[in-house]
Amino acid sequence: MALRKGPSDLLGNSAWNAIAFAVAVLLNLAILPFVIFRLGLAAFGVAGLVTACVAPALMFSNALGLSTARELAQRLAPSDRGEARRYFATALALALVGGSLIAALLCLAGAPLARLGFHLGGAAAADLGLAFALAGVGWLFQCVFAVFLSLFTARQDYRRIASISVVGTVVTTMSMLLLIPHAPRASTFLGCQALGFATNLLVAVGWSRRMIGEWVARPAFDRNALAALVKLGGWQLAAQSGGLFAGQADRYLLGALLQPQFVGFYSVAQRLEEAVYIGVLKIGEILFPFFSTLQKEADDRKVDLLLRSSWILNVLAASALGGLIPVAGALLYRWTGAEVAAEAQLVLVVLSLSGILGSSANVFAFYLLSQGRSRFNALISLLTGIFTLATSAVALPYFGWPAAGWSTCAGMIAQLVTTVVLLRRTFKVPGIWSRVVHFVLTPLGVGIATALVLYSRLGHASFDHAPSWWYVVSLYMVSAAAIFVATVTASQLGPYRAVCWRDLRAIANRFLPFKVA
Incomplete structure (x- = not known):
């Protein structure tokens, strides 16, 4: 039962991921001002530091989930059910045993x-x-x-994945509204998040047993399954470690060098940037199981799908993240107040730039993982982490809080260069360099340039009072639309303009109520 997904299926999966993420973002952004008001920036900063300290554990859980999803995606036929159950049982045993040890270490x-x-x-x-x-x-x-969750990911059942995510987010948000006023502490905030994670687990267990119960097994170790999971997961663990350094370096150093409220300022800016960045990532996440089904395809076919997917997601990332740059000050002022806006505006601008640069590697990372080449992902991630950490260590002690975020930008530049080099080395097909420039580099470069021009014209407005939400949303939509038009126009100047327009038209015809010529 090979799950071959066509363009319509992939767009549908992306839509489910986008819907779930939109709900999560709206609820999280709506609750954050309430949390900051009730906790205070210092306690919110402490919660951010605790989250940063727990982040290394995500290397284990993320690597295990991705490895399990990849192995299960290749064993969906009824004849492979017994082997798939052994992989699931081994992964579940690893999660319970290894996870319990790591959780105990964190607690103690x-x-x-x-x-x-x-x-x-x-x-x-x-x-x-x-x-x-x-x-x-x-x-x-x-x-x-x-x-x-890997059971549903392997089957590309993103409708149920989206539903699980929404239920957990709603529980987290409601528990914060109810509990934080009675116990305004960092531990309450983290406890509400834990309630959401517990809800996700309960719903996933219930649905998997009811809908695909014959593929679920009790935890048990199988030697062959363990070896396969560890082989792929080991490289993925290394990749996750680089991502950890890249994502948490500034928080660690801010916590060590400055007061917790500065971690709070940084966390507010980072949450906004991450909300948009992860949203784009979630839309592209459906490519991982899709690429896993292309093991026997020719390199020309793989390159074609990889670069076309990159162009679509890079245009989306440049528009969505670039739209934050002109509106950074107004959005922070409206959302969290004048003090946070004054401190965090530049950080949000820099983080948004780094997010656009970081989008260059997302599709390639999904492809490498699906093809079992996690060592290349590890190389990209480790180099990104090294550059990020080194820049943070040099910049923050000398330049202080205003330098926060620039290290992430440096790391993403290193990631972009490494990704381009590996793309050329991975695929030995003619014309690869011109295609990389057109599909990967051009939308990112044009998006960044357009966003900075808009920021220079619109991003320095001063306000006597908080701007209205209508102003903030309108400015963001206009900025994102301008960047989108600029990147699409640039794509029509290159040799692959027909391919870009055909893909854009297919997406528009899938979601718009009218046909695009």
Whole structure:
């Protein structure tokens, strides 16, 4: 039962991912001002530091989930059911045993190490023990959930994946509204997140047992399955470690060098940028199981699909993230107040630029993972992490808080260069360089240039009071539309303009109520 997905199926899967993510973003962005008002920036910064300390554990759970999904995606035929069950049972046993050990380490050692590394004292230090315990338990729920979610990912059942995500987000948001006013502490915020993760796990377990119960098995170790999961997961673990350094370096150094409220400022800007960046990533996430079905295709076919997918997602990333740049100050002022806007505006601009640059590697990363070439993902991620961490270590002590975010930009530039080099080395097909320039580099470069021009004209407006949401949303939509038009226009100047227009027309005809000529 090979699941061959055509363009219509892929667009439908992307739409489900986009819907789930839109709901999650709207609820998270709506609740954050309430959380900051009730907790205060210092406690919110402490929650951000605890989250950053738990982030290394995500290397294990993410690698396990991706490895399991890839193995299950290749064993969907009824004749492969027994082997697929052994892989699932082994992955579940790894999640329970390895996850429990990691969660115990976080609960016991997290608070003492955080007090030492971030020089925390007073009420913030007193709450660290409970905060780490709840964060560790929440991560364990995520770890086990990743294994059950792989059953749906392997089948490209993104409708149910989206539904699970929405249910968990709603539970998290409602629990924050109910519990944080009664206990305004960092541990309460993290406990509400843990409730959402527990809900995700319960729903995934229930649906998998009811709908595909014959593919579910009790946890047990199988030697061959364990070896296969560890072989792929080991490289993916290395890739996740580089991503960890790239994503958390500034938080670690800000926590070690400055007061927690500066981590709070950074976390607010990062949440906005991540909301849009991960949204684009979620739309492209459906390519991982799709690429897994292309193992026997010719290189020309793979390159064609890879670069066309890259162009679509790069145009989307440049438009969505670039639209944040002109509206950064107004959005932060309207959303969280004048103090946060004054401190975090430039950081949000820089993080948005780095997000656009980072989009260059997303589709290629999904392709490499689906083809079992995780060592290349590890190389890209580790180089990104090294450049990010080195820049942070040099810039923050000398330039202080205003330098936050530039390290991420440096890391993403290193990632872009490494991705382009590996693309040329991976595919030995004629004309690869001109196609990389057209499909990968041009939309990113044009998007960044257009966003910076708009920022220079519109991004420095001063406000006597908070701008209206109508102003903020309108400015964002106009900016994103201008960047979209600029990137699409640039694509019509190159040798592959017919391919780009055909793909854009196919997407428009899939979602718009009228046909595009």
